[in-house]
Amino acid sequence: MGTVTNMENPSKQPKNNPNPGSGRPHSGAVSGSGMDRRVEKKKLPLKKIGWIGGGVLFVAVAAALAMQATGGRSLKIGKDRLEISEVQSGTFEDFIPVRARVTPLKTVFLDAIEGGRVERVLVEDGAVVKAGDPIVELSNATLQLEVIQNEALVTEQLNNLRTTELGLERNRLDHKRNLVEINYEITRLSRQAERERDLIKTGAVSQAKLDDTEDALAYYIAKREVTIESQATDMRMQKQQLDFLQKAGAQLEKSLEFARGNLEALEVKAPVDGKLSGFNVEIGQSIERGGRLGQIDDPNRFKLEAEIDEFYLNRVDLGQIATFEQGGSDYALQVAKIYPQVTGGLFTVDLVFDGEEAKAIRRGQTIQLKLTLGDATEARLIPNGAFFQDTGGHWVFVVSSDGTEAVKRNVRLGRRNTRHIEVLDGLDLGEKVITSPYTNFKDMDRLKLGEK
Numbered sequence: 001m002g003t004v005t006n007m008e009n010p011s012k013q014p015k016n017n018p019n020p021g022s023g024r025p026h027s028g029a030v031s032g033s034g035m036d037r038r039v040e041k042k043k044l045p046l047k048k049i050g051w052i053g054g055g056v057l058f059v060a061v062a063a064a065l066a067m068q069a070t071g072g073r074s075l076k077i078g079k080d081r082l083e084i085s086e087v088q089s090g091t092f093e094d095f096i097p098v099r100a101r102v103t104p105l106k107t108v109f110l111d112a113i114e115g116g117r118v119e120r121v122l123v124e125d126g127a128v129v130k131a132g133d134p135i136v137e138l139s140n141a142t143l144q145l146e147v148i149q150n151e152a153l154v155t156e157q158l159n160n161l162r163t164t165e166l167g168l169e170r171n172r173l174d175h176k177r178n179l180v181e182i183n184y185e186i187t188r189l190s191r192q193a194e195r196e197r198d199l200i201k202t203g204a205v206s207q208a209k210l211d212d213t214e215d216a217l218a219y220y221i222a223k224r225e226v227t228i229e230s231q232a233t234d235m236r237m238q239k240q241q242l243d244f245l246q247k248a249g250a251q252l253e254k255s256l257e258f259a260r261g262n263l264e265a266l267e268v269k270a271p272v273d274g275k276l277s278g279f280n281v282e283i284g285q286s287i288e289r290g291g292r293l294g295q296i297d298d299p300n301r302f303k304l305e306a307e308i309d310e311f312y313l314n315r316v317d318l319g320q321i322a323t324f325e326q327g328g329s330d331y332a333l334q335v336a337k338i339y340p341q342v343t344g345g346l347f348t349v350d351l352v353f354d355g356e357e358a359k360a361i362r363r364g365q366t367i368q369l370k371l372t373l374g375d376a377t378e379a380r381l382i383p384n385g386a387f388f389q390d391t392g393g394h395w396v397f398v399v400s401s402d403g404t405e406a407v408k409r410n411v412r413l414g415r416r417n418t419r420h421i422e423v424l425d426g427l428d429l430g431e432k433v434i435t436s437p438y439t440n441f442k443d444m445d446r447l448k449l450g451e452k
Helices: 046-069 141-199 207-264 387-391
Strands: 074-078 084-086 088-092 095-104 108-109 116-121 134-137 267-269 274-277 292-297 303-309 321-326 331-343 348-354 364-370 379-383 394-399 405-410 412-416 422-427 432-434 446-450
Touching: 084 379, 088 422, 141 207, 303 364, 387 394
Parallel strands: 074 446
Antiparallel strands: 084 432, 088 379, 095 303, 095 364, 108 292, 116 134, 134 267, 274 292, 303 348, 321 331, 321 364, 331 348, 379 422, 394 405, 394 432, 405 446, 412 422
């Protein structure tokens, strides 16, 4: 036990102190001992701490029960700050708004086949040209020199080909000439041998002379057979060689024609009829080989290019119809091509006119379309509002029948267009929901609706 002060235990006050309030010690006590006593701090009893903790816990539980009894977290808000809509039955038109850009139906790009320096510009950007009209003239000294060298090389090779053909023909004629001479000798020797056989009977010709004649005749007959066989072989080989040389010559002539064509390509001409656009070249400018000079567009027929949110990629199909109104007339288009590449969350489609084409449109103009994704059906509908971005369509605030409060309710919503959202489950006809933004109270469970 610690030392107890006089205030805590007055029964132990010194009796011989005539003035207890003076603070003066008893004469028998050590001087200063009353001033040096340690005073302990008061401590809360454990029982009292327990009562306080229990009270706090009771208050917390009571508050939780009260909140649960009233439907969770709530907020009081004026009706004039909200947009309240009724669930109604109607026709749901399955479409999405699409912003499209007018582009030419057909476009032919104009590229430089051979590079060079711009010498003359013959038409201006935006001009209407006909197929074959000259547009720009280029010069290329290196290409011109190459063409001259190629012409010389091809001419030399063609001359060599002609020389080879002439040699083969001369060889064929030599074989024919030899065969003529051999036939002549065989005929002459045959007659001579026949006369000598008659004369040998009279002794006018010796047997040795007849033998020499017959040997010569046999030689020329054998030589003729070898010559005929050699001539047949040479003719077969010559024919194959001539065919090869003729094909090589034709290829060389094509190469020469191609080289000359490259030189002619320095004068760039319009490949098709149309309107020249994107043509911005200046005299003296250097154009690289294959460089883009511009494009030629069909000036009278157009298509529309539209970028659509990738959310609809699996719902957009070829042949779907899009419509727009212009000048009091309605025009229809159909999806002609879908580009599946997604860039920045968007994919591109081409739409062509289905029937009459709008006249008062120009390239680059933007048009608001209504692209139909499916057939119109009867459904429960609520207006398309900003609440959808806050809830993702998973829940809404439903207004009570007396209009005094709105309670959070899970729902299942389906298709939506610019005007309506299809209700699949969770809402009945005639019920009212809040369709304005939920940004300021989307964490609440219940809204107390007041007049202001």
